[in-house]
Amino acid sequence: MPKVLISDQMDPKAAQIFRERGVEVDEITGKTPEEVIAIIGDYDGLAIRSSTKVTKAILAAATKLKVIGRAGIGVDNVDIPAASAQGVVVMNTPFGNSITTAEHAIALMFALARQLPEADASTQAGKWEKNRFMGVELTSKTLGLIGAGNIGSIVADRALGLRMKVVAFDPFLTPERAIEMGVEKVTLDELLARADFITLHTPLTDQTRNILSAEALAKTKPGVRIINCARGGLIDEAALKAGLDSGHIGGAALDVFVQEPAKESPLFGTPNFVSTPHLGASTNEAQVNVAIQVAEQMADYLMSGGVTNALNVPSLSAEEAPKLKPYMALAEKLGSLIGQLAHGGLSGIAIEVEGAAASLNQKPITSAVLAGLMRVHTDTVNMVNAPFLAKERGIDVREVRHDREGDYHTLLRVTVKTEAGDRSVAGTLFGDQAPRLVELFGIKVEADLAGHMLYVVNEDAPGFIGRLGSLLGEAGVNIGTFHLGRRSAGGEAILLLSVDEPVTQDLLAKVRTLSGVRTAMGLSF
Ligand SMILES: NC(=O)c1ccc[n+]([C@@H]2O[C@H](COP(=O)([O-])OP(=O)(O)OC[C@H]3O[C@@H](n4cnc5c(N)ncnc54)[C@H](O)[C@@H]3O)[C@@H](O)[C@H]2O)c1
Numbered sequence: 001m002p003k004v005l006i007s008d009q010m011d012p013k014a015a016q017i018f019r020e021r022g023v024e025v026d027e028i029t030g031k032t033p034e035e036v037i038a039i040i041g042d043y044d045g046l047a048i049r050s051s052t053k054v055t056k057a058i059l060a061a062a063t064k065l066k067v068i069g070r071a072g073i074g075v076d077n078v079d080i081p082a083a084s085a086q087g088v089v090v091m092n093t094p095f096g097n098s099i100t101t102a103e104h105a106i107a108l109m110f111a112l113a114r115q116l117p118e119a120d121a122s123t124q125a126g127k128w129e130k131n132r133f134m135g136v137e138l139t140s141k142t143l144g145l146i147g148a149g150n151i152g153s154i155v156a157d158r159a160l161g162l163r164m165k166v167v168a169f170d171p172f173l174t175p176e177r178a179i180e181m182g183v184e185k186v187t188l189d190e191l192l193a194r195a196d197f198i199t200l201h202t203p204l205t206d207q208t209r210n211i212l213s214a215e216a217l218a219k220t221k222p223g224v225r226i227i228n229c230a231r232g233g234l235i236d237e238a239a240l241k242a243g244l245d246s247g248h249i250g251g252a253a254l255d256v257f258v259q260e261p262a263k264e265s266p267l268f269g270t271p272n273f274v275s276t277p278h279l280g281a282s283t284n285e286a287q288v289n290v291a292i293q294v295a296e297q298m299a300d301y302l303m304s305g306g307v308t309n310a311l312n313v314p315s316l317s318a319e320e321a322p323k324l325k326p327y328m329a330l331a332e333k334l335g336s337l338i339g340q341l342a343h344g345g346l347s348g349i350a351i352e353v354e355g356a357a358a359s360l361n362q363k364p365i366t367s368a369v370l371a372g373l374m375r376v377h378t379d380t381v382n383m384v385n386a387p388f389l390a391k392e393r394g395i396d397v398r399e400v401r402h403d404r405e406g407d408y409h410t411l412l413r414v415t416v417k418t419e420a421g422d423r424s425v426a427g428t429l430f431g432d433q434a435p436r437l438v439e440l441f442g443i444k445v446e447a448d449l450a451g452h453m454l455y456v457v458n459e460d461a462p463g464f465i466g467r468l469g470s471l472l473g474e475a476g477v478n479i480g481t482f483h484l485g486r487r488s489a490g491g492e493a494i495l496l497l498s499v500d501e502p503v504t505q506d507l508l509a510k511v512r513t514l515s516g517v518r519t520a521m522g523l524s525f
C-alpha cells in the first residue's frame with residue numbers, strides 16, 4: 001500500500017480521501033527540514049502547502065518518493081528540476097483557491113480605498129477620528145491588472161462588477177481574450193501611467209521579479225494604490241516603502257513578502273500600508289477544494305498512474321491510464337531493445353504511431369520509449385525524468401502520428417539517429433494487450449521481448465540454425481522461444497532466442513566462432 005506524508009496544515013478531507021482510496025497517510029506538520037529528511041525515505045507521496053520547502057536535500061533523502069502534491073497554486077517552494085531529475089512528479093491544484101485569492105485582492109483594495117485597518121484601530125482605541133479617514137470610491141476608477149490568468153481574470157470580473165475600468169498587462173493575453181474579459185490590453189508603461197489601483201497576479205519568474213521596481217513605481221500615477229496577493233518579490237519592497245513615505249504611493253497592501261514568514265519589515269507601521277500573512281488562499285472553501293483535489297490527484301497517480309495538473313510530466317487521465325498501459329509496456333520494450341542494440345553517439349529519436357495507437361495521448365508513450373532506452377545506461381531513469389534526461393543529453397526527440405492504415409491494427413516505430421546511421425524497430429499489441437516486436441532494423445521478425453535473449457545476425461545459409469542449436473545444447477543453454485527473420489534469401493538474417501539464463505560472454509564468444517555470424521549479443525528485458 002503506498003504511503004503519503006502530509007507535512008503542512010491541510011483540511012482533514014485530504015487524509016480522509018487518501019484512506020478511502022487505499023493510500024496510507026501520516027499527518028506530521030511543523031517539522032524542521034532536518035526532521036523531514038529523517039522521515040521522508042518512508043513515503044511514496046508528499047502533500048504540502050507553502051510551509052514545507054522541498055529542497056534538493058529533502059529529495060535526496062526521499063528514495064521512494066513518486067509524487068509531490070501542492071495543495072495550492074505556487075510551486076516555488078519545490079525544487080522542480082531536482083524532482084524531475086529524480087523522476088518525481090510535481091502536481092498542483094491550479095483552480096481550487098483562485099476565487100478565494102481574487103476575493104482577498106478585492107478585500108485589500110477596499111481596505112486601501114477606505115483605510116479600514118487604521119480606522120478600525122483608531123476607533124477601537126476610543127479616538128473616533130471621523131475627519132482623519134477620507135476615502136476614495138472605486139466606481140469609475142481604473143484598475144491595472146498585471147497578470148490576467150486564473151486569478152487575475154476573476155479579479156477583473158469582480159472589479160467590472162464594481163463599475164471600475166480594467167486595463168491589463170499580460171504578454172500572453174490575446175486581444176480576443178481581453179475582449180471576452182471586458183478589459184483593455186495595454187503595455188506595462190501605459191498601465192503604470194493610467195491605473196488608480198494596481199493589482200499583481202503573476203507567478204514570480206525572472207521576467208516578473210521586481211516588475212514593480214523603483215523605476216516602474218516612479219512611472220505610476222501620484223496616489224496610486226497597490227495590491228500584491230501573488231508572490232513576494234514582484235515589488236521592490238524598499239522602493240515601495242520610499243514611495244509610501246514620500247506620498248507618491250497612496251497605499252499598498254501586501255499579502256506576500258520577499259521573506260516569509262515576514263516577522264519584521266521596514267514597511268510595518270508605515271501609514272497607508274496594510275498587510276496580511278499570506279492569507280490569499282485561506283478560506284474554508286478554498287482549503288477544502290485544494291485538499292480534496294490534491295488527494296484525488298495523488299491517489300490517482302499512486303494507485304493507477306493517472307496524471308493530472310503535473311508541472312513536470314504530461315497529463316494522463318485515470319481513464320486513459322489503463323488504455324495506455326500496454327502501449328507503454330511496448331514502448332519501453334522497444335526503447336530498451338534499440339538502446340541495447342544501437343551503439344555510438346545517439347543524437348536523435350523519432351517515435352511514430354499509426355493505426356489505433358495514433359488516437360492515443362502520445363506523450364506518455366514517448367516518455368516510456370525514452371525511459372526504456374536510457375535505462376540501458378542508468379537505472380535511475382523513469383517516465384518522469386526520461387524526457388528531462390534526454391534533453392540534458394542533447395537527444396532530439398520527434399513525435400510522428402500517421403493517419404495511414406498499415407499492415408497492423410496498431411503500430412509503434414522507434415528510430416534512432418546514431419553515428420552509424422538510422423536504426424529502427426517496430427512493434428504491435430497482440431489482442432490489444434501483448435507487446436510484440438514485428439520489425440528489427442528493416443527485417444520482419446516477430447518476437448516477444450521478455451527475459452533473457454540471444455540476438456544473432458548471420459548470413460542466411462543452410463545448416464546454420466542446426467549448428468547454433470547444437471552449440472547451445474552443448475553449452476547447456478535451454479531455448480524458450482525461437483524467432484527468425486531475413487532481409488532476403490541468402491542475405492542478412494536475424495535470430496532472436498529467449499533463453500532461461502542471462503547470456504554469458506563465454507557463450508557469445510563461442511557463438512561468434514560459428515561461420516557466418518556477424519553479430520552476437522545478449523539482451524535483457
Ligand atoms: N496569496 C496567496 O495565497 C495566493 C493564492 C493563490 C495563488 N497565488 C499566486 O497568484 C499568482 C497567480 O496565480 P494564477 O492562478 O492566476 O496563475 P495563472 O498562471 O493562471 O496566471 C498567471 C498569469 O501571469 C501572466 N504572466 C506571466 N508572466 C508575466 C509577465 N512577465 N508580465 C505579466 N503577466 C505575466 C501569465 O500569462 C498568466 O496569465 C501565482 O503566483 C500564485 O502562486 C497566491
Ligand SMILES: O=C(O)CC[C@@H](O)C(=O)O
Binds near residue numbers: 072075282
Ligand atoms: O497554501 C497557502 O496558504 C498559500 C497558497 C498560495 O500561495 C498558492 O500559491 O496557492
